[in-house]
Structure formats: C-alpha cells, structure tokens
Amino acid sequence: MNMKRHGVALGIMAAGALLLTACGSDNNAGATGGSSNTTSTSAGPKVDCSGKKTLKASGSTAQKNAMDLFVKAYNDACDGSDVNYTANGSGAGVSDFTGKQTDFAGSDSALDPKKGEPDKAAASCGSPAWDLPVVFGPITLVYNVKGVSDLNLDAATTAKIFDGEIKTWDDAAIKKLNPSATLPSTKISVVYRSDQSGTTDNFQQYLTSAGGWTKGAGKTFNGGVGSGASGNPAVATALGQTDGGIAYVEWSFAQSNKLNIASIVTTDGGTPVKVSADSVGKAISSAKFKNPSGNDLSLDLSSIHKTTAAGAYPLLLATYEIVCSKYADAATGKAVKAFLTTAINQGQADLASNGYAPLPDSLKAKLTTAIDAIS
Incomplete structure (x- = not known):
C-alpha cells in the first residue's frame, strides 16, 4: 500500500447526533474531545x-x-x-x-x-x-512453547524471529521483553502462510512500519525461514503440532483453536497490550x-502499526x-x-x-x- 505522511486522526467527530445509543505531514492533529474508541x-x-x-x-x-x-x-x-x-x-x-x-x-x-x-x-x-x-x-502472534503461557513481543523482535535472525526462545531480545518468564533454549520454528494471503501482506506491512523489516510486504511470505501451511486453519493445526512454534493467524482462529496469544509492546515501549475488541478499537x-x-x-x-495510543493493539x-x-x-x-x-x-x-x-x-x-x- 502506498503510504503517505499526510493524514487526519479519526478521533471524536463533531457529529454527536450520529453516535448510536445502547450498549504524517507534521499536521496530523485530530478533533479534540474525550475518548474516541467507544463502540x-x-x-x-x-x-x-x-x-x-x-x-x-x-x-x-x-x-x-x-x-x-x-x-x-x-x-x-x-x-x-x-x-x-x-x-x-x-x-x-x-x-x-x-x-x-x-x-x-x-x-x-x-x-x-x-x-x-x-x-x-x-x-x-x-x-x-x-x-x-x-x-x-486483528492478526495475532500465536506460539507453542512448553511451560510458557504468557509472552510479550514487539515488532522489532518479531521481525528478527520471522527472518531467522533470532533462533531460540531464550534469546536476549525475547528475555528483555519477558523478564519474569522462564524461557527454554528450544529452537524457534516459524510457521507461515504458504498461500497468497492478505493476512501475510498486512503482517509484513506491520513489521515494515514498526519493526525494521527489510524483506518487503506483499501476499507472499518473504521471511525465508520456517515451514508453510495454506490457510489459517492449516497454520493453526501445524502450530499445535510444533513445539517451539510461532505463527500469525487471524484472531478468530487463535480463539477457536485455543492457541496462546502474545501481547504486543507498541513502538512507545509501554505496557504490553493484549488483543481485545477494546484495544483494537483504540488503535482504529x-x-x-x-x-x-x-x-x-x-x-x-x-x-x-506505530500507534502510541495507550492500550491500543497495533496488528490489524x-x-x-x-x-x-x-x-x-x-x-x-x-x-x-x-x-x-x-x-x-x-x-x-x-x-x-x-x-x-x-x-x-x-x-x-x-x-x-x-x-x-x-x-
């Protein structure tokens, strides 16, 4: 996608009557007001x-x-x-x-x-x-590492995992993001989409924007490491059978397959963000x-992808x-x-x-x- 720096924040629109009741150029300023992520x-x-x-x-x-x-x-x-x-x-x-x-x-x-x-x-x-x-x-980073049920990753570390630079789960970069976790020396096994995939394209755009990924975007996975599976269901199945595995799948498949989902540390280095309707709404x-x-x-x-909004989930x-x-x-x-x-x-x-x-x-x-x- 051809990115331009000019933009306008989506913040609160001055059209209160439209809100439903119930339940960069250097000029990127949005409208002012209270919270804009309500649904x-x-x-x-x-x-x-x-x-x-x-x-x-x-x-x-x-x-x-x-x-x-x-x-x-x-x-x-x-x-x-x-x-x-x-x-x-x-x-x-x-x-x-x-x-x-x-x-x-x-x-x-x-x-x-x-x-x-x-x-x-x-x-x-x-x-x-x-x-x-x-x-x-939302696109989720899902993993299968014995003894690890809570994991934090940022875009830069994720990019190095998916291009093969980071090879084991006890790598110093992963440890830094997870100081209280006991990370094994298990080899990392990347599982990627082997088919032409919009999910892959958006995942690689995220890595490019926020993580210094140099492999390019597009619907074909460009990381050059790991094993491929066609479609979200096959990726989820392959991950479940791979100790030390990591993959990217759409949120619904992570939910239905009960996969471990990593929290994401955004570009401001703040508190890791879990995927949820609320955190995605903040990013949007x-x-x-x-x-x-x-x-x-x-x-x-x-x-x-590079949002610094508090509690916003950036991988969409x-x-x-x-x-x-x-x-x-x-x-x-x-x-x-x-x-x-x-x-x-x-x-x-x-x-x-x-x-x-x-x-x-x-x-x-x-x-x-x-x-x-x-x-």
Whole structure:
C-alpha cells in the first residue's frame, strides 16, 4: 500500500447526533474531545429498502464471516433484499468490480494507484470509486512453547524471529521483553502462510512500519525461514503440532483453536497490550487517512502499526468495501447505501464473538457521512 505522511486522526467527530445509543505531514492533529474508541450497537437507523433487491459482490476471504453477519442484518432490515457475496480473494474481487461483474468489492487493501486500480474503477463506475474500511480483523502472534503461557513481543523482535535472525526462545531480545518468564533454549520454528494471503501482506506491512523489516510486504511470505501451511486453519493445526512454534493467524482462529496469544509492546515501549475488541478499537480510533478530506477513506496503516495510543493493539487487517460514489443505476446505488448503513449499525452486534473488532463510533460517523453521499 502506498503510504503517505499526510493524514487526519479519526478521533471524536463533531457529529454527536450520529453516535448510536445502547450498549504524517507534521499536521496530523485530530478533533479534540474525550475518548474516541467507544463502540455502540442499537436497532440502527431506518434504511430505504426500495433499491435493487439483490446485490452481487465478491472479494476478501478474511471478511467472509463478517459479511454473513452483515447480510443477515440487511435481510432483517429489508425483507426480500439480499447480497450474494463470493469470497474469492481480494484481487479477484477488485477485478470483478472493475470488470462490471459486481456491485461492490471487498478487499484487504485499498485500490492501488501503482496498478492503475482507481482509474479502472472510476472508468467502470463512471464516477470516482471510494474505499470504505468497514471490517477490522486483528492478526495475532500465536506460539507453542512448553511451560510458557504468557509472552510479550514487539515488532522489532518479531521481525528478527520471522527472518531467522533470532533462533531460540531464550534469546536476549525475547528475555528483555519477558523478564519474569522462564524461557527454554528450544529452537524457534516459524510457521507461515504458504498461500497468497492478505493476512501475510498486512503482517509484513506491520513489521515494515514498526519493526525494521527489510524483506518487503506483499501476499507472499518473504521471511525465508520456517515451514508453510495454506490457510489459517492449516497454520493453526501445524502450530499445535510444533513445539517451539510461532505463527500469525487471524484472531478468530487463535480463539477457536485455543492457541496462546502474545501481547504486543507498541513502538512507545509501554505496557504490553493484549488483543481485545477494546484495544483494537483504540488503535482504529488513532488511525489517520491518506487523504485528509473527502469520502475516500483509505487508511494510512502505518499510523495504526506505530500507534502510541495507550492500550491500543497495533496488528490489524483492514478490509475495505469498494463502491462507486455514483452508480449508473440509481436502484443499485440505493441498495448499496442501504446495505452498508445496516452493516455499520445493526451488523456490528456479533462481530467481537466472531473474531472481528466492532467499529468505534468515531469511524462509524465518518463512514456514515460517506455512505450517505453514495447515489
């Protein structure tokens, strides 16, 4: 992803009416106010269900379970309306969208100017396409080390583990982060994703931004060490069978496989942060946009990876819904608006129990403005 230094913090938006009740350039200043990482769920606003009855979309596999929840909420809000979502991968989703095969795309990366994707999407839409970050899935560092049930890691140490520079669990760098732990001399065995993976891309972006990783990002693991397994389930299984193993998987797979999850020490060197809906929400709220204004909400992910916000968990995968700002068919635009409105409101209710992070109200307000502008 092409990172720019200019951005705007997501902090509290001056739109209190949008908050739901219930339950760098050198100029990176955000709005002032109290805590901005609160989340809320409710019955949600009423939506106009008079648009196209069935939408077609495709893309990211990482957001598939979240999309199932969103579609259910949409079905409940708009009886007889539906979204057919095919989880065929982010690249395929973008290709389907720019090829006019779908009404919107799901992608683990925003449209890439280096690949000409914004221009292709604009040509397909007949209007600019917008990247809307709707789904956030924490990536966890999971490990299998006998006698160790609590572990702290920072990005720099993690980078050295995954490129093979740090070879044993009693290495001085790991000991420094875990002064009270009894760490064995067991050899470290890296388990990585062998398939083309958005999780791998986001993991390597984190290591690059915050850990001095020099191997590059991308959907192929570039560390050059360890053994590969295809998909989150296979990685989790392989880790469970490997004493001394370490891997990266999406949070839901760490939960379902009852894997040990490392806490992360952020770039400010503060208290190690455990993954939770609250800690992820704090990281999202501290993020900055690549473009300070407008409704294209592509994120500067380095602002998340290098967050210094207290209690913020920095290792995230953001999935965008890529939409036309103005649809040639008004009924399609109306349905996309209704679906996304439902997704960021009623659709948030069960995300945390499925390994995703509910949207903080600050970002929800920004998304609401963009979604309301779709026509």
